Amino acid sequence: MENGNKTIRGRRILCDVNLELYGGTVYGFIGRNGSGKTMLFRALSGLIRLDSGTISLDGQVLHRDFSVLPSLGIVLENAGLYPDLTGLENLKYLARLTRRIGAGEIREAICRVGLDPDDRRAYGKYSLGMKQRLAIAQAIMETPDVIMLDEPTNALDETGVEDIRRIVLEERDRGALVLLASHNKEDIRVLSDYVLRIEKGYVSEAEVGG
């Protein structure tokens, strides 16, 4: 991202943001609520447009050469899936949009996050932790090059947190670029190769995770 700026309803959400991000790395983003973390993810993914500045991937410019990142898995806070469908049906519907994977990979992704692909309960009946796990399953199921996780361990129990941390590291080791926004300092410390702080739309480098 080069000189990224975004203003919504008169409020500057992103201010002159410059970022250079590489695959096989976990970038941790910290900052208060409303500091611009989620908006940064939306902008980087292509879900919203910047007012000025450019986002490019391997020399190709977002919203000029492509409209969303071509290989992306994303989890945003408070963004749920279809409440009437089971976990498997939800992921099958989303997978049909790209036609990159089949039922086997979908089931595997669900198992990876510790859920049962044969669970017949509708997503609406899931606990918060199960919803979070399924959201992560949809983000990783297509083995995307870029994974954006906004508060991925929210509502998870200890086992869930461990599972998700393991998955994040596995995805990084596979070569994916992982962007992680979290209020959980331990997540950031354990997972991040680089830590960036967002404050009032400005991004600056913070301490490196260990």
Add this chain to the structure above:
Amino acid sequence: MIRHKLSMLCIIAAVGGISLSVLYINPYGGEILLSGALLQLSGSRGDFALHATMTEMVSFAMRLLPMYFFEMYFGIMLYRHFCTASIYVFSRYPKRMRWYLGECLALWGDALLFQVLLLAAALFTAAVRYRLTIDAGGLLLGAYALAIPALWTYAATLAVNLIAVKAGSSAGFGAVAAAQTVCVVLFGLEDALERYGGIALGPEGYLLRCNPMASLVMGWHSSGTEVLDQAVHAPYRTMDFNHSLALCLVLCVVVLAAGAWTVQRHELLKADSETGV
């Protein structure tokens, strides 16, 4: 993405159709023509007057309840579908307009099916209770009684979704229901103006035409088709079936275009803050 969509549609249509039939189809002597049944269903009793009384208004508004239920259920479900799609679909599928048009087409199918089932349930109930005779004018009238309310319901449901994107689902449905209710109340005002000044209908009936809800009342219409005019025998030649059809089509196009603009404008779609869905 609504698992029980079809069953919900059938329930609203069946219960609505049977209720409307029982409440509003009451022929003299136990015999009724198809055209007569359709006219009674749509709120016509052969003249314009709604009489500006609360009873009359409530009676008219109650005919709209099945449509309101459809608009509420499908409008809100569509909104929630948009919320989920705004992240999980659009991050995978960049052809937003294609996706949007596909969803709108599916909704049109639902709105049309709903109107077919609603009319079928109402007429079947009438046939069970009375001697229902099918007439040629009734068949033609049935086509309009199907198309005009289906388009109206479709536009209103899309409007619920559109407003919900900006203001939340409760506000979305509330605004659309309120707008329709205001139109019904305006009939009372138009009735008063007609009684005391002959203004509402006049030579051209422009005031009545200004109320889009009037397009739903079959008995206030006429057409160039003799068999249809004989069936309807509207006392006022102010509304035209084809004009009403065109009006509803224009409403649909306007709401569709506004929705397309919204979907293209990336910022407007966001997660449903009400349900987390």
